[in-house]
Amino acid sequence: MAMIVLFLFTTAIVFVDTDNSQTAFFAVTITIVVAINAMCGFVQGGGTGVAGSLPKRYMGYNVNGMALGGILASIAQILSLVGNTSPADSAFFYFMTATVFLCITFVFFRLTLRSELYHYYMSKQTSMIRKRGQPKENIPKASNWEIFRQIWVYALSIVFVFWVTLAVLPAVVVLVVSTSTEHTIWTGRLFLPVACFLLFNAADFGSRLVAIRIPIPSRFKCITLLLTILRFVFLPLLMLCNAHPRSHLPVIFDSDVDFIIITVFFALTGGYLCTIVLTQGPKQVREEHHEAAGSQLALFLGVGLMLGSVSSYG
Numbered sequence: 001m002a003m004i005v006l007f008l009f010t011t012a013i014v015f016v017d018t019d020n021s022q023t024a025f026f027a028v029t030i031t032i033v034v035a036i037n038a039m040c041g042f043v044q045g046g047g048t049g050v051a052g053s054l055p056k057r058y059m060g061y062n063v064n065g066m067a068l069g070g071i072l073a074s075i076a077q078i079l080s081l082v083g084n085t086s087p088a089d090s091a092f093f094y095f096m097t098a099t100v101f102l103c104i105t106f107v108f109f110r111l112t113l114r115s116e117l118y119h120y121y122m123s124k125q126t127s128m129i130r131k132r133g134q135p136k137e138n139i140p141k142a143s144n145w146e147i148f149r150q151i152w153v154y155a156l157s158i159v160f161v162f163w164v165t166l167a168v169l170p171a172v173v174v175l176v177v178s179t180s181t182e183h184t185i186w187t188g189r190l191f192l193p194v195a196c197f198l199l200f201n202a203a204d205f206g207s208r209l210v211a212i213r214i215p216i217p218s219r220f221k222c223i224t225l226l227l228t229i230l231r232f233v234f235l236p237l238l239m240l241c242n243a244h245p246r247s248h249l250p251v252i253f254d255s256d257v258d259f260i261i262i263t264v265f266f267a268l269t270g271g272y273l274c275t276i277v278l279t280q281g282p283k284q285v286r287e288e289h290h291e292a293a294g295s296q297l298a299l300f301l302g303v304g305l306m307l308g309s310v311s312s313y314g
Contacts, residue, residue: 044302052281161228164234172238195256196259203271212275224273238263241258
């Protein structure tokens with residue numbers, strides 16, 4: 001609810017003239033950004049934990065929603081560029097859209113917590129514990145360390161997935177320019193929004209759907225970890241595309257097609273492995289600990305985002 005209030009406030013001040021109070025406006029903006037990101041981490045951890053306590057397909061729906069959000073953001077950016085709207089109008093459109101989706105999500109999340117499905121699986125976890133012969137008040141809770149020992153492979157995997165992704169997206173890919181000599185709207189302002197962000201999010205979404213249908217079995221979890229490590233190869237591949245300015249590395253992939261192919265495979269591997277980790281990870285522990293395992297994976301997802309953001313400054 002607090003996130004909705006902050007987004008409403010941000011939307012309301014879009015058209016406010018802040019030229020005479022730039023320092024105060026900057027301080028307020030930074031404060032709001034920090035608060036929203038902190039709340040986002042809390043919501044993501046709680047949502048992933050809840051999804052982890054439900055059957056595997058519900059975690060799949062959860063991760064698919066993340067990718068779908070990226071597609072909607074990309075489409076909104078393209079519409080804004082095609083419509084030649086002013087920066088203020090674009091900002092208002094973005095923040096208002098985010099606010100509407102937050103409200104919808106909040107309503108459906110509350111409905112989920114009241115649903116028979118949710119209460120069935122929550123009560124099932126409790127009954128599973130009681131079947132082991134202990135009353136509820138004497139149930140020994142597994143420590144975070146004990147849970148981590150069972151999911152550490154998936155925890156490291158999710159760190160590597162988002163570390164690699166955030167290290168170059170958007171920091172490196174936004175520097176890539178079209179190699180075409182034709183000066184059109186495609187090779188200009190629509191090149192990155194379409195060739196990179198829209199295609200990336202679409203491929204990411206598609207690969208998550210595939211991962212639900214064709215997962216890597218948990219007995220091969222070390223292969224999952226290996227594949228996430230191998231994704232580091234995309235760092236030099238993307239840096240060797242036609243990114244400018246550049247001082248040291250040559251341009252090896254000097255074709256728009258090369259860049260698009262690399263970006264699509266980058267997205268396919270990231271989305272697929274992310275889904276495998278988040279759907280398989282919570283199932284490595286006892287059923288009554290699924291929610292805690294899901295929350296831990298969300299925590300390590302945040303670690304990956306942090307490492308990727310820090311690496312992008314290099």
